[in-house]
Amino acid sequence: MKTVYLFISLLVSTISFGQQMESVLDNAFKAFESDSQFKHATISLYVVDSKTGNVVFDKNAQVGLAPASCLKVVTSVSAFEMLGKDYRYKTEFGYSGALESNTLNGHFFVIASGDPTLGSWRWEATKMDTVQQKLLAALKQKNVKTITGDLIMDESKWETGATPGGWTWEDIGNYYGAGARGLNWHENQYDLILKPGKNAGDSVDIIATDPELQVSVMVNELKTGKAGSGDNSIIYLPEDGLIGYVRGTVPAGNKTFIVSGSMPNASISLAAEIEKYFRNNDIILTGKSKTSVLYFLNKEKLPVAAKTLMTHFSPPLDSINYWFLQKSINLYGEAIIKTIAYEKTGFGSTDSGIHIIKNFWSKKGIEKSALHIIDGSGLSPANRVTTHALVTVMQYAKQQNWYSSFYNALPEQNGIKMKSGSIGGVRSYTGYVTGKSGTEYTFSFIINNYDGNPGAVREKMWKLLDFLK
Numbered sequence: 004m005k006t007v008y009l010f011i012s013l014l015v016s017t018i019s020f021g022q023q024m025e026s027v028l029d030n031a032f033k034a035f036e037s038d039s040q041f042k043h044a045t046i047s048l049y050v051v052d053s054k055t056g057n058v059v060f061d062k063n064a065q066v067g068l069a070p071a072s073c074l075k076v077v078t079s080v081s082a083f084e085m086l087g088k089d090y091r092y093k094t095e096f097g098y099s100g101a102l103e104s105n106t107l108n109g110h111f112f113v114i115a116s117g118d119p120t121l122g123s124w125r126w127e128a129t130k131m132d133t134v135q136q137k138l139l140a141a142l143k144q145k146n147v148k149t150i151t152g153d154l155i156m157d158e159s160k161w162e163t164g165a166t167p168g169g170w171t172w173e174d175i176g177n178y179y180g181a182g183a184r185g186l187n188w189h190e191n192q193y194d195l196i197l198k199p200g201k202n203a204g205d206s207v208d209i210i211a212t213d214p215e216l217q218v219s220v221m222v223n224e225l226k227t228g229k230a231g232s233g234d235n236s237i238i239y240l241p242e243d244g245l246i247g248y249v250r251g252t253v254p255a256g257n258k259t260f261i262v263s264g265s266m267p268n269a270s271i272s273l274a275a276e277i278e279k280y281f282r283n284n285d286i287i288l289t290g291k292s293k294t295s296v297l298y299f300l301n302k303e304k305l306p307v308a309a310k311t312l313m314t315h316f317s318p319p320l321d322s323i324n325y326w327f328l329q330k331s332i333n334l335y336g337e338a339i340i341k342t343i344a345y346e347k348t349g350f351g352s353t354d355s356g357i358h359i360i361k362n363f364w365s366k367k368g369i370e371k372s373a374l375h376i377i378d379g380s381g382l383s384p385a386n387r388v389t390t391h392a393l394v395t396v397m398q399y400a401k402q403q404n405w406y407s408s409f410y411n412a413l414p415e416q417n418g419i420k421m422k423s424g425s426i427g428g429v430r431s432y433t434g435y436v437t438g439k440s441g442t443e444y445t446f447s448f449i450i451n452n453y454d455g456n457p458g459a460v461r462e463k464m465w466k467l468l469d470f471l472k
Contacts, residue, residue, distance in 0.1 A: 024438070027470050028060040035467050040460065044453045049390035050471065053435060053443040056398060064394075067375055067387035068449045071424025072331045073431040074381030074388060077374070079324050079409060080400045081360045082339045086346060088324075088405045092118030092317035094186075096138055097308030100152060102145055110152035110290070112308040113273070115186035117161055117351055118317045119338035122189040122273070125326055126318050131189065134315055135280050141313040142286060153290035154277060156270040158185030159305055161341055161351035163296055165191075165242045168353075169383030176238035176247060180382065181265035183337035185295075185351065188273040189214060189266070190334055195238065197260045199253050200227035207253060217271045221247045228252030238264040270294050321408040328412040328422055336380030353378065369395050381424055390447035393433045397445045410435070417465040418472065421446075428452050430460045436471045444471050 100109015165182030174180035181191035240247030341351035421434025
C-alpha cells in the first residue's frame with residue numbers, strides 16, 4: 004500500500020510540475036510575442052516531455068514555417084535510418100584498355116559516388132595530398148609512366164544539377180551555397196584571396212584563388228570598406244558559370260583578406276589537379292580531361308572502366324554527420340539527400356531523395372504537408388516545416404540505437420544541445436534540454452519575418468528557452 008501511495012504522490016508531483024512549466028512558458032511566450040521586433044512575425048514553439056511525449060507547450064505547432072538549418076535534423080536522422088551510421092562513400096580510380104610495360108593503353112577514370120568529403124581538410128585521410136599519394140602508389144605498383152587515353156571524370160550515377168531549386172542568387176556563388184554533384188572535391192569550395200585598399204572607397208585587388216579556378220573568370224567590383232566593417236562581399240557565380248562577379252566591400256587595414264566561394268564545377272577543378280599531379284610525378288597523359296556531362300552533351304556513349312586501380316573510402320556517416328551538424332555544411336545535406344535516392348533507386352537526385360524521405364516520415368506520423376521541403380540543408384527560403392514535425396523527428400531519434408552519434412553531433416549553444424538555423428528573416432532552434440527538476444524536454448522554436456537585428460532575436464529566443472533549464 005505504501006508503494007501505491009508513493010507512486011500516486013510522484014505522479015501528482017510530476018503532473019503538478021508539468022502544469023507549472025506550461026504556465027511559466029505561457030507567460031514567457033506572451034511577453035516574447037508582444038515584443039515590437041516580432042509585430043509582423045509568425046512564431047512557433049512546441050515543447051514535449053522527452054520521456055513521456057506529453058505536450059508541455061504548443062503555439063502554432065502545425066503551422067509550416069521556413070526552418071533554415073534546423074531542417075538538417077530531418078536530413079541527419081533520415082540518413083542514420085536509411086543509410087546507417089557506418090555507411091561510407093567510395094570513389095573508384097580505374098582504367099580501360101591494357102597495361103603494356105609501363106604504358107596504359109586506355110582511358111583513366113575517376114568514378115564518383117557523390118562523396119562530399121573527397122579532398123576535405125577535416126580528416127587526414129580525405130585531404131587531397133593523402134588521396135593523391137595513395138593514387139601515385141597504386142600507379143607505381145603497376146609501373147604506369149604513360150596513359151595514352153583520356154582522363155574521364157564519371158559523375159553519371161547522379162543527376163547533372165548541383166543546386167536545388169529555390170536557392171537564391173546571392174547564396175549560390177558563396178561557399179555555403181555549394182551544391183552537391185556526383186563528384187565533389189575540397190567541399191566544392193575555393194578561397195578568393197584579396198588585397199583591400201588603405202581607405203574606404205579604394206578598389207580591391209584579387210591576388211589569387213586557392214585552389215585555382217578553372218574556366219571561370221571573375222569580374223571584380225569590390226570596394227574597400229571602413230576598417231573593422233567585416234566581410235560584406237557577395238560572389239555571383241552559378242554552377243558551370245563562365246563569368247562571375249564579386250561585389251560589395253571588405254574592410255581596410257588588412258594586408259590580405261580571404262572570402263570563400265563555391266566551385267562552379269568541381270569535376271573540372273579536380274581533373275586539373277590530377278593532371279598537375281601527374282606532371283609533377285613524371286606520368287604522361289597524352290589524352291584530354293573529359294567529364295561525363297561532356298559525353299552527354301555530345302550524345303556520345305560514356306566509356307566504362309574495365310578494371311579498378313584503387314578505391315578511396317570516405318569516413319563513416321556518423322563522422323560526416325558530426326561535421327554536418329556542428330558546422331552546418333549545406334553541401335553535406337544535399338549530398339545525403341541524393342545518396343539516399345541513389346541507394347534506394349540506383350540514381351541520385353534531389354527530388355527522388357525528398358520523395359523517399361517524406362514517404363518514410365509519413366509512416367512515422369508526420370503528414371507530408373507538414374514536411375514541405377525542397378532541399379536537404381534548409382538553405383532555400385521556400386522550405387516549410389512545422390515545429391511538431393521537427394519534434395517528432397527528434398523524439399524518434401531518441402529511440403534508435405544510433406542516437407548517441409546523433410546527440411553528440413548536435414552543437415551546444417546557450418548550454419543547450421540544439422541545432423540552430425538562420426537565413427533572411429528566419430531564426431530557429433531545435434534540440435534537447437534538461438530542467439533543474441531532471442525532466443528532459445524536446446523542443447522546436449522558429450520565428451519567420453522578424454524585424455531588426457538578428458543577434459537581438461537570438462538573445463531573446465535564448466532567454467525564453469532558459470525557462471526550460
